[in-house]
Amino acid sequence: MADKNGRLLMELLKKPGNSTCADCGFESPEWASYNLGIFLCTRCAACHRHMGAQVSKIKHLKLDQWEDAQVARIKDIGNMNSKLKYERWVPPSYRKVDKNTPQVLVEQYIFSKYSREEFIHPERQSYTSGFMEGYLMKKGRENNQFLPRKFVLSEIDNTLKYYVKDRKDPKAIVKISDINVEFAPSKIPFPNSLQIDYLKDGSTRHIYVYHDDPQTVVNWYHAIRCCKLHLLQVAYPAAAECELLDHLSQDFIREGILYKTGPSPKVGQPKHEVFK
Known part of the structure; x- marks a missing residue:
């Protein structure tokens, strides 16, 4: 079962938008949030853990065991659909993150995106x-x-x-x-x-x-x-x-x-x- 789910995750990584981190765009993500249904790099995955499991539940793609329902969740959502929801109203002036962005800006971007949902509810900005x-x-x-x-x-x-x-x-x-x-x-x-x-x-x-x-x-x-x-x-x-x-x-x-x-x-x- 674990081998089958592992293969499915590797196949899902090849789909458009999934081959890079959903938050910073770093290539070849090694983690995923199975309740949010997205793939993440190591740095952004650590920020997701900091938010708490009530917001984002994190697993390593290869080192952790995956259940069928968790893989199905990622298959249903994926990075592109997640962006359509959580980045709907990002202000043009807002500095998006990349691999060179200071850590505090990365953390607060992720908190703003998922925990405070500022880009879903612009009145919170x-x-x-x-x-x-x-x-x-x-x-x-x-x-x-x-x-x-x-x-x-x-x-x-x-x-x-x-x-x-x-x-x-x-x-x-x-x-x-x-x-x-x-x-x-x-x-x-x-x-x-x-x-x-x-x-x-x-x-x-x-x-x-x-x-x-x-x-x-x-x-x-x-x-x-x-x-x-x-x-x-x-x-x-x-x-x-x-x-x-x-x-x-x-x-x-x-x-x-x-x-x-x-x-x-x-x-x-x-x-x-x-x-x-």
């Missing part, structure tokens, strides 16, 4: 409203300590503001259209973190923030991306959406200070450089 307000732990410029700061994101005003303590006036006002936001940069020793870059007076400035709750940070990340897309669509109405998506956010491979020569080659001046 708080990050698409164009407004977000809340507290994040911000790194101080002088002492490098992280302290709670209130942040307000407003698409209507094209601003991201943050406030120090209970002051009415914001400490800083940044244009959303000028922002680049990087998820989990190496500079911050927290996986649930953001680096927000912007220009001020001709120089690149940085805001480093994190939150203990990964969903909170991921929501801020996608809220900024969503606002940027809407603002770009207004500024460039004739541009294709796929072209604008490339300008929402970029993760940097390496970032730091280099000495760069000015007009006079004799003197090197420190310049902040970013390598992609």
Whole structure:
């Protein structure tokens, strides 16, 4: 019985859509969720286990024993049908995952997809409203300590503001259209973190923030991306959406200070450089 079911699973893997992970697209998945009826890579299968068996029940394709009903469930659903259901209303600005995506983004994408069913019920997508307000732990410029700061994101005003303590006036006002936001940069020793870059007076400035709750940070990340897309669509109405998506956010491979020569080659001046 086990050999027959094992052969059936290998045959099902060959069907369109099943040869890659249902969540990240990684080739040759070795796991499956037998109640959701999908094939998964090792990394995404671990995230499914983290959701709990009440949401997703995981088995290895070769190392575990499979019952007839479990194989039949996968045969009935498969990756393509699952995507039609669970990815029905993914916001265009939402960053989908691949093999290079930071782990927290992978986990929260899977939780959003199956546990919270945000892409079945778009009213649950708080990050698409164009407004977000809340507290994040911000790194101080002088002492490098992280302290709670209130942040307000407003698409209507094209601003991201943050406030120090209970002051009415914001400490800083940044244009959303000028922002680049990087998820989990190496500079911050927290996986649930953001680096927000912007220009001020001709120089690149940085805001480093994190939150203990990964969903909170991921929501801020996608809220900024969503606002940027809407603002770009207004500024460039004739541009294709796929072209604008490339300008929402970029993760940097390496970032730091280099000495760069000015007009006079004799003197090197420190310049902040970013390598992609």
